[in-house]
Amino acid sequence: MSESPRLRAFLALCAARARESYREPEVIFWAFVFPVLLSAALAVAFRNRAPEPSRALVLEGREAARLLDSLKEAPLVRAEVAGEEAAARALRMGRADIVVSIAGPGPEDPVEYRLDPSRPEASIARARVDDALQRAAGRRDPLSSRETALTEPGGRYVDFLVPGLIGMNLMSAGMWGVGYALVDMRIKKLLKRLLATPMRPADFMLAMMTNRVLSTFVEVGALLGFAHLALSVPVRGSLFAVGGVALLGALSFAGIGLAVACRAQKIETVTGLMNLVMMPMFVGSGVFFSVERFPALAQTALRLLPLTALNDALRAVTLEGAGLAAQGPRLLLLAAWGVVSFAFGLRFFRWS
Amino acid sequence: MSGAGDGIAVAVRDLRKSYGPVEAVRGISFEIAAGECFGLLGPNGAGKTTTVEVLEGLLAATAGEVAVLGRRWGRDDHEIRERLGVCLQQTVLPEKLEVGETMALFRAFYRDGRDPGEVVREVGLQEKTRARVGTLSGGQKQRLAVACALVGDPELLFLDEPTTGLDPQSRRQVWEIVNGFKKRGRTVVLTTHYMDEAEKLCDRIAVVDQGRVIAEGTPRELIRSLGGDHVIEIAVEEGGPGELRPEDLAGLPSVRSVHAEAGHLVLTVTEPHVAIAPLLDRLASLGFALASLATRHASLEDVFVSLTGRHLRDE
Numbered sequence: 147m148s149e150s151p152r153l154r155a156f157l158a159l160c161a162a163r164a165r166e167s168y169r170e171p172e173v174i175f176w177a178f179v180f181p182v183l184l185s186a187a188l189a190v191a192f193r194n195r196a197p198e199p200s201r202a203l204v205l206e207g208r209e210a211a212r213l214l215d216s217l218k219e220a221p222l223v224r225a226e227v228a229g230e231e232a233a234a235r236a237l238r239m240g241r242a243d244i245v246v247s248i249a250g251p252g253p254e255d256p257v258e259y260r261l262d263p264s265r266p267e268a269s270i271a272r273a274r275v276d277d278a279l280q281r282a283a284g285r286r287d288p289l290s291s292r293e294t295a296l297t298e299p300g301g302r303y304v305d306f307l308v309p310g311l312i313g314m315n316l317m318s319a320g321m322w323g324v325g326y327a328l329v330d331m332r333i334k335k336l337l338k339r340l341l342a343t344p345m346r347p348a349d350f351m352l353a354m355m356t357n358r359v360l361s362t363f364v365e366v367g368a369l370l371g372f373a374h375l376a377l378s379v380p381v382r383g384s385l386f387a388v389g390g391v392a393l394l395g396a397l398s399f400a401g402i403g404l405a406v407a408c409r410a411q412k413i414e415t416v417t418g419l420m421n422l423v424m425m426p427m428f429v430g431s432g433v434f435f436s437v438e439r440f441p442a443l444a445q446t447a448l449r450l451l452p453l454t455a456l457n458d459a460l461r462a463v464t465l466e467g468a469g470l471a472a473q474g475p476r477l478l479l480l481a482a483w484g485v486v487s488f489a490f491g492l493r494f495f496r497w498s
Numbered sequence: 499m500s501g502a503g504d505g506i507a508v509a510v511r512d513l514r515k516s517y518g519p520v521e522a523v524r525g526i527s528f529e530i531a532a533g534e535c536f537g538l539l540g541p542n543g544a545g546k547t548t549t550v551e552v553l554e555g556l557l558a559a560t561a562g563e564v565a566v567l568g569r570r571w572g573r574d575d576h577e578i579r580e581r582l583g584v585c586l587q588q589t590v591l592p593e594k595l596e597v598g599e600t601m602a603l604f605r606a607f608y609r610d611g612r613d614p615g616e617v618v619r620e621v622g623l624q625e626k627t628r629a630r631v632g633t634l635s636g637g638q639k640q641r642l643a644v645a646c647a648l649v650g651d652p653e654l655l656f657l658d659e660p661t662t663g664l665d666p667q668s669r670r671q672v673w674e675i676v677n678g679f680k681k682r683g684r685t686v687v688l689t690t691h692y693m694d695e696a697e698k699l700c701d702r703i704a705v706v707d708q709g710r711v712i713a714e715g716t717p718r719e720l721i722r723s724l725g726g727d728h729v730i731e732i733a734v735e736e737g738g739p740g741e742l743r744p745e746d747l748a749g750l751p752s753v754r755s756v757h758a759e760a761g762h763l764v765l766t767v768t769e770p771h772v773a774i775a776p777l778l779d780r781l782a783s784l785g786f787a788l789a790s791l792a793t794r795h796a797s798l799e800d801v802f803v804s805l806t807g808r809h810l811r812d813e
Contacts, residue, residue, distance in 0.1 A: 151608075151609050154606050155606045155607050157606075158602060158603045158606030158607075159603070159606075161599075161603075162592065162595060162599065162603045165594060165595060165599065166592055166594045166595065169594040169630075170594060334589065334590035335586055335588065335589045335590065336589060336590065336591065336592065338556060338586060338589075339584070339586055339589045339591075339646075340607075341556060342554055342555070342556060342579065342582070342584035342586070343579060343584075343604065343607040343608070343650070344576055344579040344580045344607050344608055344609070344650075345607040497556075498556065
């Protein structure tokens with residue numbers, strides 16, 4: 147036979163691994179369908195909506211009609227007339243942001259605003275209502291101004307989200323596709339059975355990694371393609387840079403998956419360990435919200451995590467169009483995680 | 499056969515294996531000739547699986563010497579594995595792969611081997627070539643596991659409890675496959691706690707108990723070591739003069755040994771027709787009434803009981 151026996155064994159292992167993956171409906175769902183659904187759902191939930199109008203109530207009585215008329219002119223105020231008791235209740239329940247009345251019997255008596263200053267909507271409502279009433283009373287602004295709306299792709303929540311979802315997906319695929327799969331094979335004594343053949347253990351590991359790398363391109367391609375075509379998420383960097391970052395991320399998390407799985411002999415053990423490793427990164431590595439929301443000290447620690455490095459690098463290449471070289475330190479950190487975990491996993495790996 | 503110039507396929511000397519303070523194997527020695535089917539017979543936990551896993555190179559021995567096909571683990575591992583077929587106790591093969599794909603995978607590991615399709619036919623799974631492993635019955639899965647061990651065209655085949663948990667028909671199918679392999683002059687090492695399996699398949703047997711070999715020989719030799727080929731089991735009616743004890747039946751003609759088991763006495767005899775009449779007379783003279791009497795050929799089970807006082811299937 148012309149092809150070398152080792153190459154033949156390696157290719158057979160890759161083929162078997164690939165078949166096992168794509169014949170597992172759960173794998174297809176979690177790897178391809180779920181991230182697409184999630185990004186679509188979150189894109190809808192966090193779409194950039196027209197600003198909410200403020201809800202104002204005008205107390206029944208003298209001047210109520212005049213106040214109401216003035217407020218009707220304001221574009222972002224929705225005003226109604228209500229009785230004293232109903233207005234107080236609406237304010238308490240958060241159904242109204244502000245209650246407007248005239249404080250006394252005379253024509254010169256001041257307008258009174260009742261509101262809960264701890265609610266941001268209340269402050270906005272006060273500014274809008276006051277502005278409308280002052281204008282109606284004849285105020286002229288000494289300074290003219292205008293605004294330009296910024297809703298172009300790149301600055302929306304979904305643009306922030308998609309690279310984070312890709313990072314999260316690469317992490318869980320590495321953990322499940324390598325970590326969980328290895329423990330499952332160990333429990334079923336399949337690892338031991340393979341060890342009893344002339345198969346080279348290194349070829350087996352290489353096949354696991356190759357399978358991860360190949361599925362990475364499909365997984366990332368599906369999610370990024372959907373986000374780009376359906377949600378107009380920009381891909382400003384080169385595909386080479388995006389692919390390079392994703393590949394390094396996939397390999398690094400495959401290494402971490404191997405490390406997590408190297409000793410475990412029960413599914414409970416490995417899923418527990420995987421959750422222990424993944425949970426802090428789901429929350430703290432900037433998947434759904436920026437790492438900058440954490441206190442400075444926590445940020446320093448979070449930036450050392452592999453998923454933080456991966457997400458930051460993915461955002462830089464997709465949203466900012468950065469090249470690979472500019473992401474050097476992040477990629478180095480990511481690679482270091484992968485190499486150390488891989489070495490650890492191989493060193494302590496048990497076949498049975 | 500190649501590799502073992504002296505015709506010895508496996509040589510084990512004073513093998514010991516401990517797991518922490520637990521000694522699973524406490525000094526086992528045997529030799530297996532090329533072309534022989536050698537059985538390790540013993541109850542669960544006797545150390546059979548530990549012993550074969552050392553022979554398969556999957557476990558390191560704590561002490562002792564092991565030569566497989568004239569070679570040693572730790573030096574010629576790859577070379578040995580090319581020539582071994584291994585069927586572990588209860589391997590779960592990948593459920594999502596088809597039978598044919600599974601065979602192709604295992605075939606790919608061996609430099610030289612057999613045509614996977616031919617092996618699939620040999621184990622009677624040709625109709626299932628395109629079936630997923632997960633859809634096979636227990637017996638079919640086990641035949642596939644044996645087929646995976648055969649596809650590398652091994653000189654030496656290890657079968658660890660190959661029919662445990664299978665229905666009688668599936669067991670016979672596995673036995674036929676093993677017999678076919680033996681007929682081609684290859685060597686088989688088999689562990690089992692089924693005496694019928696050992697008697698049917700094995701040329702030679704080592705009876706293993708608590709990490710030691712307590713008897714070794716052909717099935718015939720082992721049974722003959724009981725002193726008689728036949729067994730008479732008797733029980734007496736309750737309400738006789740106390741309990742019937744083995745000593746009460748000492749010295750009867752043709753009776754080689756007597757021991758008590760739950761509710762009855764077991765006599766090993768050379769000639770049942772000589773023994774039965776004097777036995778009945780003895781019972782009558784002692785005042786016991788016979789409740790039941792059965793005769794049968796002695797089995798390896800009787801050998802194990804006479805050696806250890808326990809049954810193979812006792813947990």
